[in-house]
Every structure is written in structure tokens, then in C-alpha cells.
Amino acid sequence: xxxxxxxxxxxxxxxxxxxxxxxxxxxxxxxxxxxxxxxxxxxxxxxxxxxxxxxxxxxxxxxxxxxxxxxxxxxxxxxxxxxxxxxxxxxxxxxxxxxxxxxxxxxxxxxxxxxxxxxxxxxxxxxxxxxxxxxxxxxxxxxxxxxxxxxxxxxxxxxxxxxxxxxxxxxxxxxxxxxxxxxxxxxxxxxxxxxxxxxxxxxxxxxxxxxxxxxxxxxxxxxxxxxxxxxxxxxxxxxxxxxxxxxxxxxxxxxxx
Amino acid sequence: xxxxxxxxxxxxxxxxxxxxxxxxxxxxxxxxxxxxxxxxxxxxxxxxxxxxxxxxxxxxxxxxxxxxxxxxxxxxxxxxxxxxxxxxxxxxxxxxxxxxxxxxxxxxxxxxxxxxxxxxxxxxxxxxxxxxxxxxxxxxxxxxxxxxxxxxxxxxxxxxxxxxxxxxxxxxxxxxxxxxxxxxxxxxxxxxxxxxxxxxxxxxxxxxxxxxxxxxxxxxxxxxxxxxxxxxxxxxxxxxxxxxxxxxxxxxxxxxxxxxxxxxxxxxxxxxxxxxxxxxxxxxxxxxxxxxxxxxxxxxxxxxxxxxxxxxxxxxxxxxxxxxxxxxxxxxxxxxxxxxxxxxxxxxxxxxxxxxxxxxxxxxxxxxxxxxxxxxxxxxxxxxxxxxxxxxxxxxxxxxxxxxxxxxxxxxxxxxxxxxxxxxxxxx
Numbered sequence: 001x002x003x004x005x006x007x008x009x010x011x012x013x014x015x016x017x018x019x020x021x022x023x024x025x026x027x028x029x030x031x032x033x034x035x036x037x038x039x040x041x042x043x044x045x046x047x048x049x050x051x052x053x054x055x056x057x058x059x060x061x062x063x064x065x066x067x068x069x070x071x072x073x074x075x076x077x078x079x080x081x082x083x084x085x086x087x088x089x090x091x092x093x094x095x096x097x098x099x100x101x102x103x104x105x106x107x108x109x110x111x112x113x114x115x116x117x118x119x120x121x122x123x124x125x126x127x128x129x130x131x132x133x134x135x136x137x138x139x140x141x142x143x144x145x146x147x148x149x150x151x152x153x154x155x156x157x158x159x160x161x162x163x164x165x166x167x168x169x170x171x172x173x174x175x176x177x178x179x180x181x182x183x184x185x186x187x188x189x190x191x192x193x194x195x196x197x198x199x200x201x202x203x204x205x206x207x208x209x210x211x212x213x214x215x216x217x218x219x220x221x222x223x224x225x226x227x228x229x230x231x232x233x234x235x236x237x238x239x240x241x242x243x244x245x246x247x248x249x250x251x252x253x254x255x256x257x
Numbered sequence: 258x259x260x261x262x263x264x265x266x267x268x269x270x271x272x273x274x275x276x277x278x279x280x281x282x283x284x285x286x287x288x289x290x291x292x293x294x295x296x297x298x299x300x301x302x303x304x305x306x307x308x309x310x311x312x313x314x315x316x317x318x319x320x321x322x323x324x325x326x327x328x329x330x331x332x333x334x335x336x337x338x339x340x341x342x343x344x345x346x347x348x349x350x351x352x353x354x355x356x357x358x359x360x361x362x363x364x365x366x367x368x369x370x371x372x373x374x375x376x377x378x379x380x381x382x383x384x385x386x387x388x389x390x391x392x393x394x395x396x397x398x399x400x401x402x403x404x405x406x407x408x409x410x411x412x413x414x415x416x417x418x419x420x421x422x423x424x425x426x427x428x429x430x431x432x433x434x435x436x437x438x439x440x441x442x443x444x445x446x447x448x449x450x451x452x453x454x455x456x457x458x459x460x461x462x463x464x465x466x467x468x469x470x471x472x473x474x475x476x477x478x479x480x481x482x483x484x485x486x487x488x489x490x491x492x493x494x495x496x497x498x499x500x501x502x503x504x505x506x507x508x509x510x511x512x513x514x515x516x517x518x519x520x521x522x523x524x525x526x527x528x529x530x531x532x533x534x535x536x537x538x539x540x541x542x543x544x545x546x547x548x549x550x551x552x553x554x555x556x557x558x559x560x561x562x563x564x565x566x567x568x569x570x571x572x573x574x575x576x577x578x579x580x581x582x583x584x585x586x587x588x589x590x591x592x593x594x595x596x597x598x599x600x601x602x603x604x605x606x607x608x609x610x611x612x613x614x615x616x617x618x619x620x621x622x623x624x625x626x627x628x629x630x631x632x633x634x635x636x637x638x639x640x641x642x643x644x645x646x647x648x649x650x651x652x653x654x655x656x657x658x659x660x661x662x663x664x665x666x667x668x669x670x671x672x673x674x675x676x677x678x679x680x681x682x683x684x685x
């Protein structure tokens with residue numbers, strides 16, 4: 001495991017309120033260039049796991065090593081540098097709805113921009129050019145000056161991807177990126193992720209609900225249940241028995257293409 | 258440079274973001290104190306309703322007695338503490354030996370431990386036990402920490418308060434259920450007692466009308482000689498409102514962040530939140546005209562105390578409006594911006610500000626509109642502006658001049674109201 005890019009050791013998260021164990025001693029590692037899929041029921045800890053890694057949520061205990069550096073010990077300034085290496089897209093897209101597409105995409109550059117420049121809104125020329133390139137990649141260059149809430153769900157998620165591209169990320173976290181989208185759009189969004197994964201060599205960690213999509217795009221799957229890892233392996237290894245183990249006895253697989 | 262400012266939002270990196278509450282929403286459990294309070298709530302509600310009901314009876318009775326006997330004196334012929342005890346005893350008797358009005362409204366009833374009707378003997382025990390239990394109050398509050406939610410007097414008499422089953426709730430018309438009827442009676446008696454308390458007198462309302470004839474006539478034949486002076490003061494008044502609003506923004510915007518529940522985390526954050534909230538609600542509950550009285554003493558008569566009064570009240574009011582808006586922002590983008598590696602100030606600028614800037618402007622215009630209206634009357638206590646002159650004229654029976662000023666005020670308020678609503682519409 002010498003080339004492991006991201007190593008998670010004994011990661012545990014206890015929510016103070018209600019004393020819920022959201023992550024229970026989770027350990028795994030991710031190699032550079034993987035397309036790792038996280039599956040599991042709602043509330044199984046997928047979102048918490050991703051947010052603990054970039055510390056949007058403070059983990060209770062455990063270690064997270066990114067290129068050998070322990071993220072859990074990072075101070076404010078270092079943490080921001082780590083975060084800008086990790087792009088993130090969300091189930092609800094999380095765009096600023098009243099702002100233009102351009103502003104939303106430029107926000108991906110904030111980690112690189114000095115305080116003064118970002119407060120006065122003077123981004124560098126390269127950043128402005130980069131915005132055009134990013135939007136072009138997701139096929140939305142004409143929508144540059146449209147308000148974000150004027151776009152369809154799929155388009156909004158593509159703006160989210162463009163925002164992540166601005167960070168020139170080494171890792172990309174996707175928290176159920178297609179749960180709010182229809183099947184056709186889902187596929188196209190995941191294709192953009194695949195493209196980032198293969199062309200730019202970005203390591204992808206993607207929480208998904210649909211197993212069929214997980215099989216289609218994932219190079220490896222980790223399944224969570226009640227905050228514990230219950231499966232770790234190749235997509236094809238998930239058979240009926242495994243499926244029931246992850247999702248419960250009553251679950252039935254739904255096909256989506 | 259921004260880090261200094263950010264310190265005020267709480268120590269450390271992640272105060273200003275989607276914290277555990279956001280994702281743990283589905284895991285939340287009611288805190289123990291809240292559960293305990295729920296248990297006590299129905300009983301308190303029943304007691305309060307009974308108290309009000311008996312209080313009404315006494316008000317009505319006292320009114321009848323004074324009317325019939327011509328006795329001129331205190332509304333309540335008994336000393337207050339005797340009254341308090343008598344009412345208390347009546348309620349306990351009522352609640353112990355039957356289903357009181359309040360119990361009906363709260364939907365509770367008294368039962369034995371095993372759920373049967375309470376025999377007379379136990380009722381007496383409960384009534385007597387109540388005095389031991391309730392007088393030091395501990396016995397009643399015991400409900401809060403007892404696992405089975407029983408007070409001392411419940412335990413001693415082997416009774417319990419039971420939530421009435423509400424199976425009939427869907428099918429019976431309100432006037433057929435005892436709960437519906439008691440609620441209706443309560444509303445009726447509230448109105449009846451209210452008439453007596455506020456001394457509503459329709460007779461004088463109609464017979465006295467003729468006396469105002471001269472006044473109306475004067476008001477509608479304005480004295481144009483004071484027009485120039487009036488317009489002058491009107492401009493002063495509008496500027497008073499404007500200055501108060503503008504200066505209030507400077508304070509209210511930062512305060513609103515401190516008063517937004519979703520942004521203030523941790524022990525320090527929560528403490529600041531509570532302090533700011535309490536301070537603002539106290540400030541807001543004191544009307545500008547009272548503030549004006551205070552500032553007139555403080556900085557002498559004139560327009561300045563008026564501005565200060567409006568300013569102080571506006572800070573509190575705007576802080577409330579702003580922070581409520583902040584509490585309803587979408588935290589998703591805030592989280593997303595933070596994830597890009599932005600610092601606190603950048604998160605505010607790019608994640609929060611776009612979501613609040615229009616509502617803030619809209620609230621501010623609304624407040625300016627209110628301030629103009631308030632500035633016109635604040636002069637009555639010496640706070641300057643057109644109100645002061647208006648008060649002067651009315652005190653000296655110069656109704657024609659007063660009419661001119663009133664006309665000016667009506668026109669201005671109408672214009673500002675129109676302007677403000679148009680401006681706010683365009684911000685939607």
C-alpha cells in the first residue's frame with residue numbers, strides 16, 4: 001500500500017446530540033486514480049465519512065492521512081490548503097442560487113485567492129480564463145451569466161462540477177451527486193466524473209444509491225452499514241446475498257441505466 | 258485581516274458552518290428537560306385556564322355588586338392575597354373532584370393509578386395532600402424529575418393525571434364535545450370580562466360625537482400660514498428617520514450574525530447568541546416614544562434625542578429581522594464554499610451575503626418607512642420633528658394650524674409607504 005493516496009485509520013464520529021455513533025472505527029485506504037464508490041442506506045454514514053475527511057464535520061477520533069499528512073491535526077491555514085485539493089459536489093448541488101453561474105464557478109478559486117482580492121471581487125485573469133475553460137468542459141459556456149436558480153438540476157450539478165474543476169483537485173468527493181436527478185441526467189453527470197477520473201487522474205470518492213451505477217462506474221466499492229464497513233471489494237463481487245446484507249432483508253435491487 | 262472579525266463569530270475554524278445539527282437532523286432526540294416540561298405542560302395549562310375562568314367570574318361578580326350597590330371603591334373588595342388563596346383552593350377542589358374547565362381544554366383527567374374513576378375518599382386525600390405538596394412547590398415540580406411523572410400529592414393519594422383519549426375527535430361537532438363548549442364559553446367570558454375591564458361605553462361614543470364638530474371643521478380648513486414652517490419640519494422629520502435607519506444598519510448587520518442561531522455554535526457562540534437576543538428583545542420591547550423620553554433627559558430637547566430613540570429601536574428591530582433571515586438561509590452553499598478552502602470571511606462574502614443582501618435591503622426600507630411614521634409622533638415627548646409643533650398647536654387649541662400639519666403628515670406617510678412598497682417589490 002505504498003502508493004496509497006488517502007489512508008483512513010480507525011475513524012470514529014459520535015454526534016454529541018443523541019449520542020449517535022455515525023462512524024464506528026472505519027479504516028480503509030484509497031490509491032491514486034481510483035473511482036471508489038460508497039454505498040449504503042441513508043444514515044449509514046456515507047455523508048458523514050466524506051465530510052469528516054475534509055473536516056466539514058469534526059471527527060471524534062482516528063487518523064486521516066492525505067499523502068502522508070494527518071488532516072485531523074491540520075491547523076486552520078493548512079486545513080484550507082488541504083481542502084482546496086479536494087473538490088466536492090453535493091446531492092442538492094449547493095450553488096448560491098441568487099448568484100450567477102460565473103460567480104459560483106469562481107468561488108472554486110477562493111482557496112487560492114487572497115482575502116483582499118476575493119472581497120473586492122477582483123479575480124486574476126488566469127482565474128477568469130479558467131472559468132471559461134471549466135464551463136466549456138461541462139458544456140455550459142453560454143450559461144455563464146445566467147442566475148444559478150434558472151438552470152435545470154442536471155445543469156446545476158454540472159456547474160458544481162465546474163466549481164470543483166476550478167480547484168484543480170487531486171481528489172473529488174461526490175455526496176450522492178445524482179440522487180436528485182433523473183436517470184438520463186444521472187448518467188451524464190457521472191460521465192463527467194469518470195472523465196475527470198481518467199483524463200485528469202483525479203481520485204474520486206462517490207457516495208451512490210444505485211448499485212447499477214456503482215457497478216458501471218466504480219473501480220472499487222465500500223459498503224457502510226450503521227457506520228461500519230460491511231463490504232470492501234470489486235463491484236462484481238456484490239451478489240444477492242451481499243446486497244441483502246448491506247441493505248437489509250427486505251431490499252430489492254432496482255435497475256437504473 | 259479578516260481573521261479579527263471572524264474571531265467574533267466563535268473561536269476556531271469551523272464555527273460558521275453546517276455543523277452536526279445539519280446532518281444529524283434525523284438523529285435528534287428531545288432533551289430530557291423538554292420531555293419533563295411536556296409532562297408538566299398540560300397541568301399548567303389546565304391550572305391557568307381555570308384561574309382565568311374563576312378570575313372572570315370574580316370580575317363579573319364584582320362588577321354586578323358595585324353596579325347594584327353603588328359601592329365606590331376597589332374593583333375587588335377583598336385583599337389580593339385572600340383572593341389568591343381562595344381562587345387557588347377553588348381550582349384544586351374543582352380539579353380534584355371533577356373535570357375542571359381547564360382540564361377539559363387541556364384534555365386531561367384525574368384517574369386512579371390503575372385508570373378507574375377516583376373514589377371520594379381518595380379525592381379528599383389528594384386535596385389535603387396537595388397542600389403539603391404544593392405549598393413548598395417541590396411536590397408539584399417533582400413531576401420534572403420523577404420517572405413516572407407523578408407529583409407528591411398524586412403519589413400520596415394513589416392517583417394520576419391521564420391524557421384523555423381522543424378517539425371521538427374526528428367525528429363530533431365542536432358544540433357537542435365538552436371541550437368545544439368549554440372553549441367557546443371561555444371565549445365568551447373573555448369578551449364579557451373584557452368589556453367590564455376596559456370600561457367600554459358605547460353610550461358616550463355616540464352622544465359625545467357632536468362635541469368634535471368644531472374640531473373637524475378646523476382640521477379641514479387648514480391654516481396655510483404655517484405651511485412653510487410645516488414643510489421645513491417635515492424635511493427634518495424625514496431626515497431624522499433616515500439618519501436613525503442608516504446608523505442602525507451599521508450596528509444591526511454585525512449583530513444579526515451574532516443573533517443567528519444557525520451560525521453560533523459551541524459554548525461561547527451560544528452564550529453570545531443568547532445575550533444578544535435577550536438584549537435586543539428588551540430594547541425592542543421599549544417603544545421609541547419611551548426611548549425618546551429617556552434621551553430627552555439625557556441629551557436635552559430637540560431632534561437629536563428623537564434620532565437616538567429611533568436609532569436604538571431600529572437596531573433591535575433590524576437585528577431581529579436580519580437574523581431571522583440569516584436563520585433561514587440555505588446552508589448548502591455555505592458548506593460548499595467552505596469545502597473549496599475558503600476562509601471565514603470569504604465564506605460569508607460568497608456563501609451568505611448573496612443570499613441575504615436583497616432581503617436586508619428590503620427590511621431596511623421597511624424600517625425607514627416605519628421610522629418616518631414614528632418620527633412624526635416622537636415630537637410629542639420633545640423628540641423634535643413635526644410632531645413637536647403639532648403637539649404645541651393642539652395644546653394651544655390652534656386647530657387650523659394643527660390641521661395643516663396633519664395633512665402634511667398624512668401626505669408624507671402615504672408617499673413614503675407607497676415608495677417603500679414599490680422599492681421592496683422591485684427587490685423580490
